[in-house]
Amino acid sequence: MFISTDVIQSWLQTCLQLHGDRCGNGLRSDTRGWNGPLWLIDVEDGCLVAAFPRAKYVALSYVWGCGSISASTTNENFVKLQERGGLYDPSTVTLPRTIRDAIELVRSVGERYVWIDRFCIVQDEGPANQSQLNAMGNIYAGAYFTLVAAQGEDPTDGLYGKRPINLSSTSRPMSNTPPGDSSKEILLDQAMHLMRTKWYSRSWTFQEYLFSKRRVVFHNDTVNWECFCAAYHESQDVSTTTPLTAQFLAQIPKAPLIRDIPSTGFECSSWPDMFRYARLVSMFNRRNLSYPEDVLDAFAGLLSHLSRIYPGGFISGLPQMCFDAALLWQPWIYMCRRKSVKLSDSEAVLPSWSWAAWAGDLNSESWRSAANYLLEADDEDNPHQQCSWKTISTVKWFYSLDRTSARKEVQIRSEFARPIFGNTLAPLPSGWSAVANPNGPDRVLFHHHCDPSHPFRYPIPIRNQYLAHIPPISARFLHCTTRHALLKAGPTYQTLASSCPAIELLSEEERWVGVLRLNCIPSDFEDLIEAIRTEHGGRLELIEISAGAVENQPIEEKSFDEWNREGCPRHKGLYEFINVLWIEWVDGIAYRKALGRVEKGVWGEVAIEKLDITLG
Template structure:
């Protein structure tokens, strides 16, 4: 800017800057509060003119220049109107206990910001501008936020507002609230203060301890000593930081059996081609005064299968026990680095308008980028799903600033809110929706546990994997923590205590068998390559927009009606112990479709097949004339396969909507679970060498199943 203070045109001079930069507004309502601070007190907005008018004023007005810069990034209609809100609610909070409030009826305060809005509601056939978060739909009608402004933070005493501070505390420096200038280099002392505040003020609720079995046995084998710049065996009670990043397609230097001795030499990491993201993480950890860092590519011997399997099963513990996790959300590969750690790695994107007694800063919140963090490569990667939700604290690096998120607070470089307490974070929260909000650290009831598992599975399967062989490994940390919390055992991604319920998954869209083979180390220490069993969701791949869905809801809870047995890694047959279903008053009444005396299982020496992961169980089986139906788009199948048992005699294939196809088939079905009282859940199966394989699911009325005459009680081997 040409002068020290901002220049405003005649139109923008009409704005009451004092109102826009007004510090917190007291409120007497109880939280959560729906009262906007400007209702009945200020105009809803002030018109700034059309896009053409604003652009014509850009050289003589600093505010018009800022708005025009945003409009330049998108196609715009010069006749579209812009307006600015004088007061826009940002968040609700309570002041620190040290601040005395003269009015005892004041319960909280509203912090505000101003927003420039592009109004397209009256434009015909308007084609722009599309703001970043609207680029997907290109639906540009209505109104759009162009620019947000916030007052630069001032201390409470500096504000001299009698409703906020008493005479006694007026001269004291009580911290600041509002906007903060973001420099081109990360303020490591600020990051350190966030960690100290979390450790000293948030208490145990912010970082709960893990269940005892995990707490005792789960430590990473290696960590990086950032002072000695080498790998070391993890010290007892180690205080370490973890890194969550995207490997991408660039070469990543890995810890292998042949270089393990070299990596443990002091200073070795200085001379090795370590990716930039890991280098920056080492610099950052050292700068904030910590010593140890855990990074998967260096702290796990990648070609030691036994160690690799052991460490993968510890992922839940590794991330949840970390002091905090650095999230590299800004890049698409391991060489992208952490913006702001080294000089020249981050641009100055924040702008300022300085006036005689206040300063306005532009808001650079990551949620103004396309889709926020949800659209970054990091957020779309399957491995990072568990790394985020299992981390108690995260430090998120976006392109323009750094965020801190723990279970008690959210901080950012651009907003000074560290000294306030009880922030209502509805509009100021960690910029990504995660299932961690629902993750309990206490044992859950079966229904709550089932809902949480379903949500976590759905969220995980929306993400992408580079290698399908990792499909279970990248979910293993979630499984580990859930198993510890619920005293449970997982089998190929399914919780044992809810096994029947977990068996009822189906994709809402098209899915196909992926025939993934996974390496395991057997009880004899030898490596085996095992196919993922067809009954596991991990054996199937589908559109990430249509993840697996579990049967539940209208028909009541899913309950176990079959005794499942599985071949474990030691080639022993063990029974899967489910929690009994106790919600139905007639529980214990023998269903008509079930044999009174199921035959005992044969021993594995008598079974012709005993592959790891196979299920053995007695159930009701029938070969049924059924309708197989699926949705198509052009020549491709896009929907999941659906079955209807016993179609009417006059049914003709392909009846129904034009985008559906159907055919009559003779299909084998088996009962695997029940829903509510009168609904059975069946698996459609195919056979190969005497072993059944899952094809799909269908829910049928128990009475309809009883009408099938060729039903029989049969021992099933499900691979």
Template structure:
């Protein structure tokens, strides 16, 4: 969305502490019950911070000294010149903890030199707001201490318990000025004599414009800041263009959006803080909204990617039964293992204190999203939404289903593993929905007029409907179970297939965005408009030994693939979707049409794909439509398959039309003095265009399927392409193989240790 701001009014830099105080007072009086946390004295003993900065006495003090505190969310100053040594930094550790408790220590020149401007600015803002205590991670968590990890994993308590969070998202240089009273003011976007006269659309656009300023900052690209914004109840946000207030109920910017305007009921964002407070069931949609934009963020030390999300996981664990295993909720394990990169991914390799990596070693597992840096495609997780019987979730899940196939075992070593059986998977609860006598305690079934299947509700909220009972965690005192499991051990079937071709993206248009943490990923502009040009994942087409179609994989990156080497696949679950939904999936769109089409509002984006040169034998796998790919005949050998005559007819029809097209363009090719290589590429381009046309025409002549909405059900095995090293298998790509094809070629059981 492009909004053209009006010219700045006189005095574009204004005194801001008094304005922030006004915002804080209005928030306290109007919605303090929602936005203001309990005082430290009323919080559980271990929830508060261990240490705080006392801005009055200029030293650190024990956290219990304060009634409430402010928290800082910031990024460490950037060193652009790699030849310039990083600035010396001050942190709280065993060597400094005594000195930093001495009153006045933060006023000494020796200490001031070690404090970056952003921290000094936050200390000044805290005092100017009439507050005394400030929490800053590196000065309030004892580094390299036995309790460090515990403090880091409890970031949800730290930021949710802060009276106000200061989000410092402006460039480093803006914090160096001693003139605390000055800061740029946002330009007015919509001129009104009566500010309350803004329309709902104008209010939403103004809010979005402020979030765009935040998203454009370096702060919004960094990993640690994600949960700091998500977890805090309210924040004052410093950006390059201005300051705005962002709480659970309102946004104010001093320009278009001000206290007293009648827009507090406008829901421009899916506020994460409220969802943390109100979710009593394991809300998989909420989990998806969190991990998809987070995982594209950057870390100085890539191995911190899971730790940087631990506060969020701790907050989620209150409503998710079972454990979080390397960021994956155990009850949704089958669904989350199907995660796909929204953009090409880079393996997160451990980095030491120097700039060098640890020889390509990653302490994060390859099967978990946190083991790779990439935004996660929310559509790859939609089968996990199928348990909700609510319109929005039904529209997102569509007909996609995932069924458990594996008895999973988790471990941190290669010797012992623990069977993951508690809590039961969703499948166990589905079985309990057969009759009222078998329903879990406090669950009820509801039969609505005009619907075949009943809905189910829990006593906690009878208005919230599910498709079946689900495991719950209703014990408020339950402690989070966050596991950094390295290995998943299981028995399954495996198969080897050759790549028929790999379909790689061509250039479209450049879009740069880091996602919005305030809206659902299913509505986020960045996800709606597709991946950036140089970040589009390729799609691998698999073939059977006889050349017939065998499935599709989405590759993690642009690494080259040897088409002569078979890939080892292992089944991790079974799945299904109706024909219409499967044909709208990313992989099938690339396979069938060699393009992806994205729209958001009045903006559209088309990403074309192309194949490297392919032979006649490779082309056979590209002649399939969904009815052929998922039929039983696709798994038979040439002597028994009724598809062979149909494939021959399709191939002949395509070749005849390609020949005519080449003859029609011959004169042009001669004038261009086209080389044989150019002719070959040109002919292949025509071949793919004709193929698409022929397959579409043949599909129109076929029946839709079994008469069900969306056509026949396509059944498949969800598979991982793995590569083995020293007895451990590592994820390379994820995709699916049609049911009949897999069962005809797979062998097993085989034991897999997935690392």
């Protein structure tokens, strides 16, 4: 029973004829530089060729594995691989089986060019390599379609699994799907299986899948099709598919797109959506990396793509526009500190203050204050309530790439430094209008002409989406002058806001003054508490990173570990606090251990000293 290329070609034709521009045409006006691939594989001539304007190419998404760098393009073999047949010369390079299968399949469906990262990016060429990592989203979005090799554990397993491929058969394909199952049941079963593959568990494949607009997915000894408008399995007769009418296609939700980025599974609004960014980071951060220090590179395509609409772009994975609030990320369950494998600690970019340095489940609710300009979905238990949590700048931050390089100021926008809900007294920024909202908790809502249908709770900076992207910044250090203090460690308890334990912060008089969310697994919990009691003398060193305030309304419980503690001042109405980091010192550098809050009035009494801090 063969897997037939005929069915793949029929899927492509069906998509082109029925879906049209809804799934994009795979052609770009500029395929050079950061906008697309620098090099492509010519499957007919067996060599690398420079990408050219409007190149039509297929992309491959696969598990890299732990193979030698010899199975890739390096400065040593780069010239040889540009010669005709150079890629097929075993004395120059050995193609892993999955790569060979992909090249043969591309040739059999009548396409000439394929993009495969290990050969189309020169692996030991720094600047060009980084530019291509930043362009990864555009590379996959610009592909005609993407081959997803989820069948095996590494590139030696091949594309097809146990079933051979028939490159010329005109017979109907056969599959191992159970007879009698409906197409919906088959596709659901295949989707569940895909989520259990090693390919799905890898960090690098996250953005590759997200940006690809057409996917031919090999896994579970079968092949499936996914595009922006449809999904098929190989036993399905697509010739009976009902054509999608223009009226139906017009009803498919489609967000305003950034210029020159084709329609993909990852459509991007024309304004920054922190709700969505929080979900993306949370999903990505659960995935695995062979080399933890690659985390920001594996996310660089997304960051580059989003930087067109996020003013200031990203600093080590944190949006610069709302940097204070972005620093407040918290774990949902224990997050493990990423440690460099192939690079020295001084070369790796894994700063403790960024989520990127910690693998595991990030609590997306901890970024609600960064997204409070957006309307939250109505909560059944707390109707007509919106997030009141604000983060207020109190510290001027600077970042640096290393300890000796120049320090540059973090540019936090004033709208996020001191957010004001429903403020119509000040002149509105250009492009904004105010609309009365008498039936909602916010009496006034705002609209911007870039997306007139979407309401905002206050005007935010909207970046001109026609400008070039802002390359992601990989900074190792943050610098500031801030207040610090020692507070006593109190009782620990299980919080409702996450699966992590929390510890109360107490004054010298044993009065409740704040809380920290601890990042530890249950088996280490007692050891951590004992270390606090002995090594730290029962006192924790805390530094101020920003201020905050929240109203006493039930919807906020999901974000605050202290919400139901007897000493929490929220019971009096407005709860004002200082956001603090518990830090530890190593060779004069402070590192994040945990994040929490201290009552504003108490902090003003105990944190009377200022300190120059470098956070690593």
